[in-house]
Amino acid sequence: xxxxxxxxxxxxxxxxxxxxxxxxxxxxxxxxxxxxxxxxxxxxxxxxxxxxxxxxxxxxxxxxxxxxxxxxxxxxxxxxxxxxxxxxxxxxxxxxxxxxxxxxxxxxxxxxxxxxxxxxxxxxxxxxxxxxxxxxxxxxxxxxxxxxxxxxxxxxxxxxxxxxxxxxxxxxxxxxxxxxxxxxxxxxxxxxxxxxxxxxxxxxxxxxxxxxxxxxxxxxxxxxxxxxxxxxxxxxxxxxxxxxxxxxxxxxxxxxxxxxxxxxxxxxxxxxxxxxxxxxxxxxxxxxxxxxxxxxxxxxxxxxxxxxxxxxxxxxxxxxxxxxxxxxxxxxxxxxxxxxxxxxxxxxxxxxxxxxxxxxxxxxxxxxxxxxxxxxxxxxxxxxxxxxxxxxxxxxxxxxxxxxxxxxxxxxxxxxxxxxxxxxxxxxxxxxxxxxx
Amino acid sequence: xxxxxxxxxxxxxxxxxxxxxxxxxxxxxxxxxxxxxxxxxxxxxxxxxxxxxxxxxxxxxxxxxxxxxxxxxxxxxxxxxxxxxxxxxxxxxxxxxxxxxxxxxxxxxxxxxxxxxxxxxxxxxxxxxxxxxxxxxxxxxxxxxxxxxxxxxxxxxxxxxxxxxxxxxxxxxxxxxxxxxxxxxxxxxxxxxxxxxxxxxxxxxxxxxxxxxxxxxxxxxxxxxxxxxxxxxxxxxxxxxxxxxxxxxxxxxxxxxxxxxxxxxxxxxxxxxxxxxxxxxxxxxxxxxxxxxxxxxxxxxxxxxxxxxxxxxxxxxxxxxxxxxxxxxxxxxxxxxxxxxxxxxxxxxxxxxxxxxxxxxxxxxxxxxxxxxxxxxxxxxxxxxxxxxxxxxxxxxxxxxxxxxxxxxxxxxxxxxxxxxxxxxxxxxxxxxxxxxxxxxxxxxxxxxxxxxxxxx
Numbered sequence: 001x002x003x004x005x006x007x008x009x010x011x012x013x014x015x016x017x018x019x020x021x022x023x024x025x026x027x028x029x030x031x032x033x034x035x036x037x038x039x040x041x042x043x044x045x046x047x048x049x050x051x052x053x054x055x056x057x058x059x060x061x062x063x064x065x066x067x068x069x070x071x072x073x074x075x076x077x078x079x080x081x082x083x084x085x086x087x088x089x090x091x092x093x094x095x096x097x098x099x100x101x102x103x104x105x106x107x108x109x110x111x112x113x114x115x116x117x118x119x120x121x122x123x124x125x126x127x128x129x130x131x132x133x134x135x136x137x138x139x140x141x142x143x144x145x146x147x148x149x150x151x152x153x154x155x156x157x158x159x160x161x162x163x164x165x166x167x168x169x170x171x172x173x174x175x176x177x178x179x180x181x182x183x184x185x186x187x188x189x190x191x192x193x194x195x196x197x198x199x200x201x202x203x204x205x206x207x208x209x210x211x212x213x214x215x216x217x218x219x220x221x222x223x224x225x226x227x228x229x230x231x232x233x234x235x236x237x238x239x240x241x242x243x244x245x246x247x248x249x250x251x252x253x254x255x256x257x258x259x260x261x262x263x264x265x266x267x268x269x270x271x272x273x274x275x276x277x278x279x280x281x282x283x284x285x286x287x288x289x290x291x292x293x294x295x296x297x298x299x300x301x302x303x304x305x306x307x308x309x310x311x312x313x314x315x316x317x318x319x320x321x322x323x324x325x326x327x328x329x330x331x332x333x334x335x336x337x338x339x340x341x342x343x344x345x346x347x348x349x350x351x352x353x354x355x356x357x358x359x360x361x362x363x364x365x366x367x368x369x370x371x372x373x374x375x376x377x378x379x380x381x382x383x384x385x386x387x388x389x390x391x392x393x394x395x396x397x398x399x400x401x402x403x404x405x406x407x408x409x410x411x412x413x414x415x416x417x418x419x420x421x422x423x424x425x426x427x428x429x430x431x432x433x434x435x436x437x
Numbered sequence: 438x439x440x441x442x443x444x445x446x447x448x449x450x451x452x453x454x455x456x457x458x459x460x461x462x463x464x465x466x467x468x469x470x471x472x473x474x475x476x477x478x479x480x481x482x483x484x485x486x487x488x489x490x491x492x493x494x495x496x497x498x499x500x501x502x503x504x505x506x507x508x509x510x511x512x513x514x515x516x517x518x519x520x521x522x523x524x525x526x527x528x529x530x531x532x533x534x535x536x537x538x539x540x541x542x543x544x545x546x547x548x549x550x551x552x553x554x555x556x557x558x559x560x561x562x563x564x565x566x567x568x569x570x571x572x573x574x575x576x577x578x579x580x581x582x583x584x585x586x587x588x589x590x591x592x593x594x595x596x597x598x599x600x601x602x603x604x605x606x607x608x609x610x611x612x613x614x615x616x617x618x619x620x621x622x623x624x625x626x627x628x629x630x631x632x633x634x635x636x637x638x639x640x641x642x643x644x645x646x647x648x649x650x651x652x653x654x655x656x657x658x659x660x661x662x663x664x665x666x667x668x669x670x671x672x673x674x675x676x677x678x679x680x681x682x683x684x685x686x687x688x689x690x691x692x693x694x695x696x697x698x699x700x701x702x703x704x705x706x707x708x709x710x711x712x713x714x715x716x717x718x719x720x721x722x723x724x725x726x727x728x729x730x731x732x733x734x735x736x737x738x739x740x741x742x743x744x745x746x747x748x749x750x751x752x753x754x755x756x757x758x759x760x761x762x763x764x765x766x767x768x769x770x771x772x773x774x775x776x777x778x779x780x781x782x783x784x785x786x787x788x789x790x791x792x793x794x795x796x797x798x799x800x801x802x803x804x805x806x807x808x809x810x811x812x813x814x815x816x817x818x819x820x821x822x823x824x825x826x827x828x829x830x831x832x833x834x835x836x837x838x839x840x841x842x843x844x845x846x847x848x849x850x851x852x853x854x855x856x857x858x859x860x861x862x863x864x865x866x867x868x869x870x871x872x873x874x875x876x877x878x879x880x881x882x883x884x885x886x887x888x889x890x891x892x893x894x
Contacts, residue, residue, distance in 0.1 A: 026481050027811035028456035064448055068731070068740060075731040076798035077452060078805015097805045102450040127743030127768075134699040135746055135766040141593040198812070199456065243696060244593040247586060277535070279526040288522065291579055294586045319586060350531040357533030357552050360482040364813055372812030 004394045006363070008380065009202045013210065015218040016190025020380050020390050021205045022197045024373070030198035031366070031373045032104045033093040034112065035381035038186035040164040041087045041308055042225050049166010050174055052085040053129050054182050058092060059083070060121040063114035065107055067121060077103055080370055085164075088307035089385060091378070095371050098199035102208055105194075109212035112192070115183050119176060126171055133165050141244040145426050146251030146315055147301075153238030154253050154422035159227040160309050188219030193384045197373045227308035229255075236422040241429055247294060248318055249426040252331060253311035254416055256300060260387070265399045266411035268303060271312055272351045272358075273343050273408070274334070275299040282314055285334050292330050293318045304396075305382045311422075312415075324425055335416050342409030352401050359397055458808050460834045463821060464654040470668055471642035474661055475825060476654045479814045483553050485650025486814040488822060489563055491545040492645065493638045493673055496612035496757075500676075501630055502622050503615035506540035508584060509634040513547070514538045515576035518569040522576055525562070534559050538566070542613055543756040544826065545638055550814075553651045560664045567639050568668055577628045584623050591617060592888050595701035595766065595867045598692050602865045602886075603705050606690055607760055610679040640670025645825055649818045681707065681758060687862055687881040693870040694888055700772050700868030704779065705762035706858040711754040711827040715852060717840050719761075722852040723752050725799040726786055727763055733782045734763065742778070744771045752856075754827070761856055769868060773876035776864065786853040790846040804838040 010020045043051040061067040074081040079096030092111075094104050137143035148165060155161035194213065196205045232255065242249065257263035274282050275298050286293040298314035318327045343351070362375040376393065383392040464476045495506045514536065515522040529536055534551030547566055551559040591597045601616050608614035618626075646661060684706070709715055720728075727734035727750030738744045748765035763783075767775045791799075810816035824833050864880055866873060870893075877883045885893040 024481070026479070027808060028458055029809055029812050068736060071740075072731040072798065073449065075729050075802045078801045078808075080806060080809070081730070095809055097455065097808060099453045099455045100805075101453075103452065106448065106450050124740065124743040128739055128746050131699065131744070131766065131768060132746035134768070139595060139697055139699040139766070141590065246589045246593060276530060277526070279523075279530040284523070284526070287583075288579070291582070294583055294590075317590075350527070353533040353552070354530045357484065360484055360552075361550070364482045364484075365815070366809075366813060370806075370809060372809055372816070 004397065006376070006394055008390050008393065010384070010390050011206055013189065013214050015214065015216055017209075017213050017216070018193040018384050019206060019209045020193060020195045020384055021200070021202045022373075022376065022380070023200060023202055024198050027372065028098050028199050029095060029372055030098045030101050030196060030200050031093065031095045031371060031377055032101070032108065033091055033195040033377045033381060034108050034192055035089050035091045035195070035385060036187055036192045037088065037385045038090055038191070038222070039086045039088040041159050041227055044178070044182075045158055046170065047174055047178060048163045048170045049129070050170070050178065050182065051090060052165065053125065053171060053174055054179060055083045055085045055090050056125040056129055057117050057121065057179055058111055058115065060117045060125060062111035063116050064110050066116070070107060070111070073103065073107060079104070082371070086302065086305060087310070089305065089381065091381065093371060093374070093377065095366070101196070101200055101205075105208050105212045108194070109216065112187060112189060112213070113216045115180075115187070117176070117179060122174070122176055122179065126174070129166070129171060130168060137165060142242065142249060142317075142426065145240070145249060146253070146313055146424055149238070149240050149424045149426060150251055150253050150311070150313060150422065153236050153424050154255070154311060155229055155309060157227060157229050159225055160229060184219065186222050188222070189213060189216050190218045191222050193381050195377050195380055197377055229309050232419060235418040238422070238424045240424060240426045242426045243429055245428055246320075246430075248320060248324060248428060249316060250318075250324060250327065251313055251315045251424045251426075252421055253313040254421045256310045256312055257411070257415065259304070259306065262407065263411050263414065266403050266407040267312065267415060268300065268400055269348065269351045269355060269403050270338070270408050270411055271300050272355055273338065273347065275314070276351070276354060281334050281338065282331065286316065286327070286330055290330050292322045292327050304379050307386050328423070335412070339409070339412045339416060342405055342412065345405055348403070348405055348408065352403075355400055356397060363393070458811065458838065460811065461817065464658060466658055466662075468641065468662060468666055470666065471672065472644050472646060472665055472668065473825070474646045474658065475821060476657055476661070477649045477817060477821060478652065478654055479649050479817055480651040481814070483651050484550060484814065485553055485556060485648055485652060486550045486818045487563070487646070487648040488549070488818060489547045489567055490645040490647070490822070490826060491638045491640075492543070492643050492826070494540040494542050494544045495615070496542040496678070497638065497673065497676065498634050499612040499615055501634075502618060502626060504618040504622070505626070505630060505634055506545050506638065508580070508626055509631045509638070510538040510540045510545050511580050511584070512572055512577050512631055513566050513570045513635065515580065516571045516573040517565045518571050519565060522573070528558075528562060532559050536563075556652060556657070557660060560660060564664045564668070567644075570635060572628055572632055572635070574628060577631065581623060581626050585620055588617060588620055588623055595694060595697065598694065598867045598888055599701045599703040599764070599865050602690050602692055602867075603703050603762065603863065606688075606863045606865070607681060607684070607705055607707060608758070609682040611681045611758070612678055613681070613755055613758065637673045640672065641665065641668045642670060642672035647818060647822055647825065649814045649821065678757065684861055684863060687860065687864060689864045689866065689877045689881045689883045691870060691874065691877050691883055691885045692865065692867040692888060693885055693893055694867050695869055697867070697869040697872070698769070699766050700769055700866055700873050701764070701766050702772065702775060702864070702866055703762055703764040704776070704862045704864045705760050706856075706862050708752050708759040708761040708856045710756060710759045711823070711829065713759070715855070716754070717837070718844055718848045718852040719752055719856050721799055721803055721841055721844055722786065722849045722857070723750055723761070724803050725791060725795065725849070726750050726782060726857070729799070729802050731798070733785075734779065737782060738765060738767075738775055738778050742774075744768065744775050756827070769872040772866065772868070772873045773879050776880055780859055783853070783857045783859045786849070787857055787859065791849050793846070796844075796846055796849065800842050800844070803841050807837055
């Protein structure tokens with residue numbers, strides 16, 4: 001296998017804004033992203049859900065592009081746009097025909113420089129966000145399971161443990177003052193990276209970045225709360241009612257090693273061994289062999305994109321005739337085996353091939369095709385904001401492909417222990433669950 | 438020709454000249470056994486994406502049982518004359534490949550992706566699944582029990598319940614009315630039924646093989662011929678389906694889902710297939726109505742009124758009949774208000790010509806988004822598949838943008854009048870009856886059922 005050679009160019013403007021460009025003429029399309037290093041993990045206490053609500057506000061108008069014009073400008077240029085709030089970053093991105101590049105940069109710069117929103121915009125988006133929470137969580141079978149159920153069980157530091165979508169009371173309490181303060185604190189050029197991927201000349205891209213973003217003044221370095229967790233000494237368990245679904249469910253989460261350590265590389269392959277589709281040991285044993293579960297899947301969420309405590313989580317929906325204890329015992333058996341025997345040399349080689357193949361698809365893939373190169377953009381952004389090293393995209397694979405058998409087993413023994421895990425049981429209210437005979 | 442947005446007079450940068458959109462060349466062949474093959478090069482990553490389509494799905498075999506083609510597809514991957522289930526899954530991983538087997542109303546398919554360096558063994562595995570699936574008894578039994586739990590579970594999803602009801606109402610005795618089997622129907626599935634479906638549908642005379650990725654098309658064509666050339670079997674005989682009912686007047690179908698804290702609205706009417714000459718006109722009209730973020734409906738009920746997070750409209754192109762639908766999940770106290778706005782925006786497009794600037798914006802949107810598919814192997818595969826499966830003209834992709842840009846306000850007005858059949862829309866509401874029935878009756882005669890489809894008083 002030859003080394004990846006994605007032509008990444010990067011620079012930093014005087015105001016601290018990092019700029020990353022990857023030319024690629026496959027299609028006459030450019031993808032532009034702005035990532036801010038602030039996610040829901042570090043939103044203010046008493047304002048749960050605020051980072052996400054704020055993301056909505058960034059579409060509500062800026063000084064030269066008032067409400068509705070923002071969306072209209074991108075769509076009418078032949079492009080699509082969206083944003084998303086994650087643990088440690090929030091992103092805004094557009095894919096447009098390459099002749100609209102300058103327009104997109106103008107728009108992103110306008111809202112980085114001068115967000116302009118009013119009470120009516122805030123009321124409107126608060127309503128929209130509540131419907132988002134209802135459609136994704138409160139009115140859905142297994143809504144928010146386990147991404148909203150797990151944090152309060154697994155973690156003790158408020159940063160990691162609170163409701164990231166937000167309690168409605170907190171959403172109601174959010175004010176315009178909060179919006180402007182959050183904007184001034186975190187949405188400064190020195191806390192962001194601008195990315196351009198696709199059909200552009202790098203020189204042109206840097207010149208346009210300079211033209212539109214350089215005039216934005218730098219802000220004070222944002223204060224970041226410490227997301228560190230106190231050491232965990234015991235297995236943690238929590239219980240949640242399932243209002244609509246028919247099957248009992250559980251999620252088991254293990255705290256992961258920090259990014260870019262030897263353990264992290266080994267855990268990634270171990271994750272592939274456990275959760276790699278129908279060949280993964282957990283699905284194979286619980287769904288295909290023992291036939292206890294209807295669904296059993298999971299993995300390390302956004303392995304390149306976390307900057308604080310993170311978990312590998314398995315999500316299981318099991319047949320009502322099996323008890324939670326029986327199901328958990330079957331799961332534990334899979335983990336015991338990997339702790340005791342590790343993986344075979346053949347298996348490790350296969351895991352590496354699949355990991356490499358998946359990595360290429362991550363780089364190419366775009367959120368179901370509508371956002372070309374989204375995956376590459378996301379990795380570049382995280383490697384820039386967390387590591388100051390976008391070139392890692394070309395070399396990061398090496399660490400995974402060099403993992404040895406004994407390292408996989410050692411990682412299993414070190415991390416996949418009961419004292420390093422939390423379990424959430426989500427049980428149907430209308431359960432007709434019976435104990436297994 | 439790029440059109441400027443009219444309302445902006447200040448600093449917005451103009452669009453620079455448009456760069457050419459060039460679709461990759463397709464290499465085609467039809468083998469002596471009837472298999473149709475389309476290959477295209479796309480070398481951004483050292484992989485390929487492929488799809489083996491069989492031109493028959495659940496609708497074709499619905500007379501035997503709903504969902505039977507899908508169940509057949511599910512069991513296809515669980516064993517062949519040469520490999521057991523576990524071997525298949527481990528081989529896929531060893532080859533860095535992903536594979537899915539599924540069936541929709543009109544097609545069954547084996548979908549796959551993998552590393553170019555392992556193209557040959559991956560093709561051989563796909564070939565084996567298409568020709569030598571063995572339907573092991575134990576695997577069938579497991580998948581059937583699995584399916585039983587899934588059909589119970591899907592009845593708890595508001596989105597599923599809404600679509601299911603709408604399809605029943607719109608299609609009546611036509612096969613498209615059935616989107617999923619009942620528990621009793623799944624219990625009655627027989628392994629022999631699956632084998633019959635497999636023998637009938639999985640034939641080269643019925644198949645289309647598509648591959649997009651990092652390979653040399655000429656060499657790949659030889660490899661495909663080598664692997665699939667000896668496959669035999671004829672196209673199944675097409676069946677005549679009962680016509681869908683003619684529906685007059687608005688009616689409301691309320692699916693009572695106790696405890697709902699939101700109402701899923703979907704309203705629909707019959708429309709057209711992709712082969713119809715009005716297809717692109719209607720697509721443009723739909724994108725302006727509710728098919729894009731800056732569409733009228735989204736701006737109205739989301740960005741102005743905050744009733745919903747996720748409003749949208751779409752034209753669904755099934756092979757024999759298309760239909761149009763508009764949907765939104767809204768808070769319970771604004772069900773009537775949301776429906777009123779949905780109809781208002783529909784009726785407005787039927788009554789008042791679209792202003793030139795808005796038309797130009799929508800044309801730019803649709804033609805721009807169309808090119809996004811060029812950037813990924815998967816995107817290309819999907820665009821090429823659309824052309825082939827629907828037997829669209831060979832220059833469909835190349836002429837699409839030009840055609841969309843040729844439409845005038847009169848085309849949109851005509852399309853809205855003909856296909857946004859406001860007076861005869863069938864409305865489905867999935868929610869808590871006690872919270873929404875008073876609003877439901879404002880829009881027509883209300884029929885109430887539970888989540889199992891049983892009528893309620």
